[in-house]
Amino acid sequence: xxxxxxxxxxxxxxxxxxxxxxxxxxxxxxxxxxxxxxxxxxxxxxxxxxxxxxxxxxxxxxxxxxxxxxxxxxxxxxxxxxxxxxxxxxxxxxxxxxxxxxxxxxxxxxxx
Amino acid sequence: xxxxxxxxxxxxxxxxxxxxxxxxxxxxxxxxxxxxxxxxxxxxxxxxxxxxxxxxxxxxxxxxxxxxxxxxxxxxxxxxxxxxxxxxxxxxxxxxxxxxxxxxxxxxxxxxxxx
Numbered sequence: 732x733x734x735x736x737x738x739x740x741x742x743x744x745x746x747x748x749x750x751x752x753x754x755x756x757x758x759x760x761x762x763x764x765x766x767x768x769x770x771x772x773x774x775x776x777x778x779x780x781x782x783x784x785x786x787x788x789x790x791x792x793x794x795x796x797x798x799x800x801x802x803x804x805x806x807x808x809x810x811x812x813x814x815x816x817x818x819x820x821x822x823x824x825x826x827x828x829x830x831x832x833x834x835x836x837x838x839x840x841x842x843x
Numbered sequence: 844x845x846x847x848x849x850x851x852x853x854x855x856x857x858x859x860x861x862x863x864x865x866x867x868x869x870x871x872x873x874x875x876x877x878x879x880x881x882x883x884x885x886x887x888x889x890x891x892x893x894x895x896x897x898x899x900x901x902x903x904x905x906x907x908x909x910x911x912x913x914x915x916x917x918x919x920x921x922x923x924x925x926x927x928x929x930x931x932x933x934x935x936x937x938x939x940x941x942x943x944x945x946x947x948x949x950x951x952x953x954x955x956x957x958x
Binding site for chain 1 (some may be wrong): 886
């Protein structure tokens with residue numbers, strides 16, 4: 732599995748954009764970048780995914796560099812409810828044995 | 844759509860007893876279900892993968908005789924922690940994947956406390 736590297740923790744002021752970086756320098760051409768988050772004592776929640784183009788949905792935007800070795804998850808207007816651990820994951824998503832392996836993630840604190 | 848539930852949400856048991864945790868896909872058929880364990884301040888660790896109607900595949904280091912997984916139907920998988928000990932106290936999370944898609948949907952988790 733390709734590995735990802737994320738900062739251990741980050742702070743962001745409420746109302747500002749939260750930019751969470753992720754390095755995945757060994758990603759292969761057919762691997763997707765996925766982001767999940769886990770609010771305390773809850774199951775993980777899917778946020779967004781992409782292959783090589785930037786993506787946006789109602790929750791966030793995903794910016795993937797042209798060489799695909801890194802990406803940034805952007806929460807445009809962070810609220811206190813966005814305080815969570817954010818996981819960047821690389822997945823093949825091509826066969827029946829595909830499984831999600833979580834790294835340590837980034838603990839995001841939204842400050843009032 | 845794509846809701847996964849777990850029952851119970853919390854369970855406290857005495858050391859030496861067995862505990863069963865249920866994972867249900869409420870509005871889709873889950874051909875594959877996954878079980879994770881999470882200790883405080885740590886990430887989720889994949890324990891096993893189960894495909895409906897077949898034996899579960901356990902990750903390295905996970906005792907299959909201690910963590911019994913049954914995936915007898917397309918909407919239900921169960922994890923039984925046998926002869927639980929305090930070190931088994933953890934947050935157990937399941938996820939489910941339908942037959943046609945790659946997406947996994949996670950349950951809300953079950954917090955097990957073994958006294």
